[in-house]
Amino acid sequence: MDDLLAGVAMIATFETLFWIALGSILGIVLGALPGLTATMGVALMLPVSFYLPTATGMAMLLSVYTGAVAGASIPAILLGIPGNPNALATVRDGHAMTRAGQAGLALGSAAVASLVGGVLSLMVLILFAPYLAAATLAFGATEKFAIAALGLLIIAAMSEGNLLRGIAMGALGVCLSLLGSDPFTNAARLPFADTLASTPFHNGIELIPALIGLFGISQALLDLARLRNTAGAEPVARIGNVFPSWARLRSMWRVFLESTGIGTLIGAIPGAGASVAVFLAHERARKTSRPVDGEPAVGEGRIEGVIAPEAANNAVTGGALIPVLSLGIPGDAVTAVLLGALMIKGVVPGAALFANDMPLVYAIFLGMGAALMAMFVFQLLGVRLFPLLLRVPLSFLIPCVLILSCVGTFAVDGQAPIKAGYNMAVALALGVVGYWLRRAEYPIAPLVLGLILGPMLEDNYRLAVKLAQGDHLVFLYSPIVLGMVAVMALATLAARGRR
Amino acid sequence: MKYLDALAPALLLAAASLPAQAQEWPNEELVLTVVVPYAAGGGTDSAVRPLIEELRNHLAVRIQISNIGGAGSAAGTNEVLNMPADGYAVLVSGTHTIAATMQGLTDGYRELDQIVALNWDPFIVAVLADSKIESMADLIDAAQAAPGTICLGNAGMGGATGVASIAIDLAFDGIFNVxxxxxxxxxxxxxxxxxxxxxxxxxxxxxxNPDDFRPLVILTEDRSLLDGLSDVPNLVEAGFDALDVPGGSFRSIAVRQGTPDAAREAIAAAFAAAYDSASYQSFMAEQGIISTFATLEDAQAYFDDLVTGYEPIVRASGLYAQ
Known part of the structure; x- marks a missing residue:
């Protein structure tokens, strides 16, 4: 109890609350700008945290993190452009809701979902962190390969009715992800390898520039074409109801719980990542949501399609803290920076932290809770504000989106003009490719999913076989993999049976 | 064309003033970019960030850290090699630069001048705390008894742990699953x-994770400076004095060849002051980092020795690219 009070004392200061508020606003803004990620936001504020007390600094970084995860949904809903990979699965229903004049409702639901997902996963973190951390160690290359393969199955759901095209796009994404260098030997894996090996092509196609190109730039080009055809302004967006009704929220308890569960679990497994979690959560919501009179199906602008990925991505934040705090193992780039922030302060995460410095552990938990509250408050304040963006004439909005997209790609690499220039070229090239693909009605989301899953599939397959001394059947020996396959099969059959 | 005519003298003037500016280092209008060739939060990043923060107190120019990861530190290195050699870009260099250069991923150290030698983070070979393997000799015995079944992991082929794992494996005729x-x-x-x-x-x-791991051997010549790890034997004490492997990751600061002397000296002096600060010294003590501070010619000589020592190991491992 004394520990808890000491933790409260570290967080409940004016200074800490000020930095949490600032971090949260910054996080939401960065998250909403296309291409700027949570990792960049946290890395940007890392030097500031050096000058703050440890608990205050961590709370500030966590508020940037949670803010950036939630903020990404704003452009996804309003413009159809995810701010960063966290909002990849929010685009489909969120943007459809905006087109149906429900921008306010979509943003409000996203805010509620972010809060619920974040708080529930924080509770899991507080109550079960040491046990879950031990459990996540059971997930090795074999199991992560199975998760990635599971991710591939979602392509079917994302194909917007044309399975063959969806699979083709997914395969193209996987192929593009293989370009660059061999992840194990660093050898160049490119056409004209001799000449291109010492150029930025060696980095292959990175996710952020690809995302900006395929979603941001191609969307701008589509809008441009539409502008020429109609020459009229967008219909003025109505904000409408901001909150779903209490009864409607209650009817979605299952979506909330399942998405939070998926997010927390995937977040806790080092190296699995939010992008897979949001797609899985969206797919589960599509499977479990029953038709409601007067509402479209999930995937065509239904509130569940926003709630599920937004609850999942903020649940990932709580999950991702589990291995960092209890094992000192960062699962992704953001938590690596958080770990760095702790280490620089002389705080060594792991079992010793829980044994020796419980006040700091409580302070971190409380800081995370305060960060989630701040995120919710600022998102709600923005709900009536952000849709005003849609009143901006397209002829002005398109250049702005294009410029911001370029800034986003450039910023990924700070002051590295060559790599940044290369990334910008990748974004522009994929923007044009994405424009033509979308005009020809090929779905874009499977392509992005292929890009994300490609390296995960390759790395984990090769590592698993290497660890099994060359046995390619290693995947059949893992009880976790077999269990996952069984659950998937049951879920699919059950869904069929109900129909 | 008219405005072009007007522009030409202005451009000429600007061009003429450039060399003059380069002479005065530091120019407070410019920003010193510190390129860390790894992602933020990693081992290298965490080890130099406190130093860079301290450096801000000793330099008039503004400083920004740029994390450029990828291709086993080669991406960030190439980025520095492509910036002007005007003293406004430095690379966090070290053993990773040697490994990346020898593997042909970058021109690396051949195009760089080392201006500050910083420190070493020692390597430790460890197994799980409840493993049957209790010493380095046990580990070698287990691998010799069933070649190819014992996994010896590293943090990536491009880096120094990759070279170290291959060197150990080669010394025992490839008995490990590296x-x-x-x-x-x-x-x-x-x-x-x-x-x-x-x-x-x-x-x-x-x-x-001090309770979860059982450290077998520390690869540096001396034992760990940390109390908790000071009983871990070095290679000689463990009975493997013939084993020649990289003992840790070394970190240094490098600039492009051709950088003006004034800039090198000013940067090296500022790093020396930052390095001596109480905050960085206590940080190194907490982390058990081994100090090998040197500047300019001494730093270059120290680095050249490392390169000479690495070459046979990297060649023997088959990673050396011509």
Whole structure:
């Protein structure tokens, strides 16, 4: 109890609350700008945290993190452009809701979902962190390969009715992800390898520039074409109801719980990542949501399609803290920076932290809770504000989106003009490719999913076989993999049976 | 064309004033970019950030850290090689630069001048705490008894742990299943999860899980400076004095060849002041980092010795690219 009070004392200061508020606003803004990620936001504020007390600094970084995860949904809903990979699965229903004049409702639901997902996963973190951390160690290359393969199955759901095209796009994404260098030997894996090996092509196609190109730039080009055809302004967006009704929220308890569960679990497994979690959560919501009179199906602008990925991505934040705090193992780039922030302060995460410095552990938990509250408050304040963006004439909005997209790609690499220039070229090239693909009605989301899953599939397959001394059947020996396959099969059959 | 005519003299003037500006280092209008060739939060990044923060107190120019990861530190290195040699870009260099250069991923150290030698983070070979393997000799015995079945993990072929794992493997005629992981954190997960028998870790990585790991041997000449790890034997004490492997990751500061002397000297002096600060010294003590501070010619000489020592190991491992 004394520990808890000491933790409260570290967080409940004016200074800490000020930095949490600032971090949260910054996080939401960065998250909403296309291409700027949570990792960049946290890395940007890392030097500031050096000058703050440890608990205050961590709370500030966590508020940037949670803010950036939630903020990404704003452009996804309003413009159809995810701010960063966290909002990849929010685009489909969120943007459809905006087109149906429900921008306010979509943003409000996203805010509620972010809060619920974040708080529930924080509770899991507080109550079960040491046990879950031990459990996540059971997930090795074999199991992560199975998760990635599971991710591939979602392509079917994302194909917007044309399975063959969806699979083709997914395969193209996987192929593009293989370009660059061999992840194990660093050898160049490119056409004209001799000449291109010492150029930025060696980095292959990175996710952020690809995302900006395929979603941001191609969307701008589509809008441009539409502008020429109609020459009229967008219909003025109505904000409408901001909150779903209490009864409607209650009817979605299952979506909330399942998405939070998926997010927390995937977040806790080092190296699995939010992008897979949001797609899985969206797919589960599509499977479990029953038709409601007067509402479209999930995937065509239904509130569940926003709630599920937004609850999942903020649940990932709580999950991702589990291995960092209890094992000192960062699962992704953001938590690596958080770990760095702790280490620089002389705080060594792991079992010793829980044994020796419980006040700091409580302070971190409380800081995370305060960060989630701040995120919710600022998102709600923005709900009536952000849709005003849609009143901006397209002829002005398109250049702005294009410029911001370029800034986003450039910023990924700070002051590295060559790599940044290369990334910008990748974004522009994929923007044009994405424009033509979308005009020809090929779905874009499977392509992005292929890009994300490609390296995960390759790395984990090769590592698993290497660890099994060359046995390619290693995947059949893992009880976790077999269990996952069984659950998937049951879920699919059950869904069929109900129909 | 008219405005072009007007523009030409202005451009000429600007061009003429450029060399004059370069003479005066530091120019407070410009920003010194510190390129860390790894992602933010990694081992290298965490070890230099406190130093760079301290450096801000000793330089008039503004400083920004740029994390450019990729291609086993080669991407960030190439980025520095493509910036002007005007003293406004420095690279966090070290053993990773040697490994990346010898593997042909960058022109690396051949195009760089080392201006500050910083410190070493020692490598430790460790297994799971409840493993049957209790010493380095046990580990070698186990591998010799069943060649190819014992996994010896590293944090990536491009880096110094990759070279170290191959050097150990080659010294015993390839008895290990040498497995590269994507960074130290993934290696740690798989050793803790019992999927890889032994790993070569940076000392700071062992610190977070002292009860879960059993350190077998420290690869540096001296024992660890940390109380908790000071009883870990070095290679000689463990009975492997013939084994020649990289003992840790070394970190330094380098600039492009051709950087003006005034800039090198000013940067080196500022780093020396920052390095001596109480905050950085206590940081190194907490992390058990071994200090090998030197500047300018001494730093270059120290680095050249390392390159000479690395070459046979990298050649023998088959990673050397011509």
């Amino acid at each position: 497995t590269p992981f994507d960074g130290g954190q993934n290696l740690r997960t798989d050793v803790l999860g019992g999927r890889c028998d032994a790993g070569i870790f940076s000392q700071s990585e062992i610190l977070t």
